[in-house]
Amino acid sequence: MKLDRRIIFMIVALAVVVPLLFPLGLPVAVTDETRAVYERLERLEQGSVVMLSFDHEASSLPEVRPLAEAILNHCFRRNIRVVGLALFAEGAAVGYDILHDLAARHDKQYGHDYAYLGYRPQYTAAILGMGESIREVFPTDYDDTPYDDIPLLREIRNYGDIGLVVSVADGSLPTYWVEYAQARYGQEIIAALTAVMVTAYAPYVDAGQISGVLGGLKGAAEYEILLGRHAAGKRGMDAQSLAHLSIAVMIVIGNVVAFGLRRKNETTEAGGHSS
Amino acid sequence: MLRKIPVMVCAVCGVFMAAQYFIVSGPVSQLYGTVLDWMQIIFVCALLVGILHVITRQIKNISRPGPERWYAMIALFGIALMVVLGFGWGISRGSPFLWVFDHVQAPMQTTVFSLLAFYVASAAYRGFRARHAESAVLVLAALIVLLGRVPVGEIISPYVPQTVSWVLNVPAVAAKRAILIGIGLGMTATAIKVIAGMERTYLGSGGR
Numbered sequence: 230m231k232l233d234r235r236i237i238f239m240i241v242a243l244a245v246v247v248p249l250l251f252p253l254g255l256p257v258a259v260t261d262e263t264r265a266v267y268e269r270l271e272r273l274e275q276g277s278v279v280m281l282s283f284d285h286e287a288s289s290l291p292e293v294r295p296l297a298e299a300i301l302n303h304c305f306r307r308n309i310r311v312v313g314l315a316l317f318a319e320g321a322a323v324g325y326d327i328l329h330d331l332a333a334r335h336d337k338q339y340g341h342d343y344a345y346l347g348y349r350p351q352y353t354a355a356i357l358g359m360g361e362s363i364r365e366v367f368p369t370d371y372d373d374t375p376y377d378d379i380p381l382l383r384e385i386r387n388y389g390d391i392g393l394v395v396s397v398a399d400g401s402l403p404t405y406w407v408e409y410a411q412a413r414y415g416q417e418i419i420a421a422l423t424a425v426m427v428t429a430y431a432p433y434v435d436a437g438q439i440s441g442v443l444g445g446l447k448g449a450a451e452y453e454i455l456l457g458r459h460a461a462g463k464r465g466m467d468a469q470s471l472a473h474l475s476i477a478v479m480i481v482i483g484n485v486v487a488f489g490l491r492r493k494n495e496t497t498e499a500g501g502h503s504s
Numbered sequence: 505m506l507r508k509i510p511v512m513v514c515a516v517c518g519v520f521m522a523a524q525y526f527i528v529s530g531p532v533s534q535l536y537g538t539v540l541d542w543m544q545i546i547f548v549c550a551l552l553v554g555i556l557h558v559i560t561r562q563i564k565n566i567s568r569p570g571p572e573r574w575y576a577m578i579a580l581f582g583i584a585l586m587v588v589l590g591f592g593w594g595i596s597r598g599s600p601f602l603w604v605f606d607h608v609q610a611p612m613q614t615t616v617f618s619l620l621a622f623y624v625a626s627a628a629y630r631g632f633r634a635r636h637a638e639s640a641v642l643v644l645a646a647l648i649v650l651l652g653r654v655p656v657g658e659i660i661s662p663y664v665p666q667t668v669s670w671v672l673n674v675p676a677v678a679a680k681r682a683i684l685i686g687i688g689l690g691m692t693a694t695a696i697k698v699i700a701g702m703e704r705t706y707l708g709s710g711g712r
Contacts, residue, residue: 234626241625255655258665287610288617319613322595322605329597351547354540361537372596413525424653431677432684447653470654472621477650479629484643487633 237479244475248467255470257463262434263451266419266441267303269393275308277392278385283315283324284352284402289423290323295449295462296421297327297397302456305335305342310381312391314346314367316355316402321348324397325371340379347371352405360388360414388416393440397421403430407438421448511701518699559583645671 273279281300285293304311313328315321325345332343339345346367349355358366363385364376376382384390394416396403403420410416417440420430424445433439443452446469449462517539524536558579565576589601596602634640651657652668697703 232629237626237629238622241622245621256658257655258658260665260669286613287605288613290610290614291618319609322602323610325597326602326606349544350551351544354543354547358537358540358544361533361540365537428672428676429680431673432681435673435677445653466655470656472625473650473654474656476625476628477647479625480632480643480647480650483629484632484634 232483240475240479241472244471245468248471249464252464253467253470255467257447257450257454257466259451259454262442262444263448264455266421266443266448267452267455269419269440270300270303270307270309273307273309273392276310278310278312278381278390279304280312280314280391280394281324281328282394282396282398282402282406283313283320283327284317284396284398284400285320285323285423286317286399287319287323289399291461291465292423292446292449293397293399293421294323294327295446295453295460295465296443297324298331298460299449299452299456299462300395300397300421300443301328301331302335302458303452305331305337306456308342309392310341311343312346312381312385313343315348316352316405318348318350320397321371340374341381344379344381345371352402353409356405356409357413360410360416362387388414391416393417393419395419395421399423399426401429403439404433407433411438419443424448507704507707510707511704514706515699515701518695522699555583 270279279300281297281304283293283297301311303309311328311332313324315324325347328343328345329339332339337343346363347370349366355366363382367376369375370379370382388394388410394406394410396406396418398420399422403418403422406416406418406420411418418438419441420433420439421443422430422445424447427442427444427448430439430442434442443449446462446465449460450466451462453460453462520535521539524532562576562580562583566573566580586601586604589599589604593599593601628646632643632646634643648657648664649668649671651660652664657664657668694703698706
């Protein structure tokens with residue numbers, strides 16, 4: 230059955246826009262995967278350091294921002310200190326904004342409770358280099374303040390002083406964290422990924438090379454539930470639910486109609502042969 | 505000679521990077537740190553070459569008649585603007601550079617990316633046809649995963665998300681793991697060939 234593409238576009242647009250304007254409040258069940266990430270952060274001692282790497286482009290911002298915010302909310306609420314950085318150039322500006330916004334909401338002080346190192350090119354060299362000395366890879370922070378002038382960073386030499394690395398990514402960067410930081414230096418890694426990337430990392434989770442995966446808007450929504458707050462992740466789930474449902478309905482209708490047409494053609498051909 | 509020098513450099517670097525993994529000593533670590541610094545320097549040089557290529561390409565497009573010259577002008581203006589804003593006012597909070605990034609570049613990129621949803625919906629409608637048994641399995645799996653990854657799946661039946669979890673964690677992981685092992689073996693074989701000088705395609709036409 231031929232259906233004008235514009236009708237499909239209109240159905241998808243309505244399925245996305247309507248729930249954003251009029252939230253449905255669909256129930257979101259927390260999966261074991263998200264709970265594992267939450268509990269790993271709960272087990273970190275207060276004052277320990279989480280390295281949050283913004284390894285994504287600006288294009289995936291609507292999906293990765295809720296993930297990063299959920300992790301940061303949890304860290305700041307538990308007085309876990311955060312060192313931010315970016316291994317993609319576009320992630321640098323995004324991470325800078327998110328980290329400062331969330332820190333301001335939790336009354337955290339720059340240089341003591343959190344710091345932002347900015348971007349370094351060539352992620353392989355950057356990840357390996359930080360295993361030897363983070364100061365060597367980032368002599369200054371994003372705002373050009375020398376590394377040793379920042380009290381939090383003075384305490385951190387290499388991965389040995391980092392409790393957990395969280396890679397907020399929309400691509401293959403967590404693979405490099407596994408290959409170069411986890412395999413070589415034993416650094417524990419958690420990946421906060423766009424939904425489409427989650428399956429790609431399942432073998433690493435199974436093998437214990439990644440401690441947990443937080444996947445897509447749904448992962449963010451589940452994490453928000455565990456934190457007891459509703460934000461962008463939960464709001465987006467209604468829209469995503471209806472969009473998925475509309476696509477599924479279209480696939481079913483398309484198949485039913487195609488099946489009917491095929492049967493009709495077969496009957497016509499059989500009738501033609503018999504006559 | 506022009507071909508032998510890069511092959512030798514590559515072989516020495518390859519052997520050193522493999523060996524240093526197993527050697528813990530001051531001089532080796534120092535040399536390793538220097539190699540990492542050089543990797544970043546070379547990457548930045550490649551980045552500069554890329555920027556220069558984009559600029560020269562856009563200048564060429566401007567000189568040609570046609571609608572592309574206007575796009576080229578906008579591209580060049582964008583590059584120049586970000587360079588001026590970045591070097592002129594810095595990239596800190598409240599800077600014009602960050603304002604343009606947050607209010608122009610990020611929304612533009614997310615808009616283009618979000619268009620995928622419409623094309624994916626259209627492609628799914630046209631592509632997911634159960635023409636025979638194998639494609640019927642594919643369509644069924646797609647429908648279950650599509651619904652099971654959102655709260656609607658839980659509302660339909662608690663078995664839907666459970667089935668999704670099984671599909672993603674068993675058959676999908678098995679296939680992915682096989683691919684990863686294949687990639688790993690391929691990468692190891694290629695690395696050995698590069699170090700041994702048998703694989704020279706990275707030299708371009710000079711490698712033949």
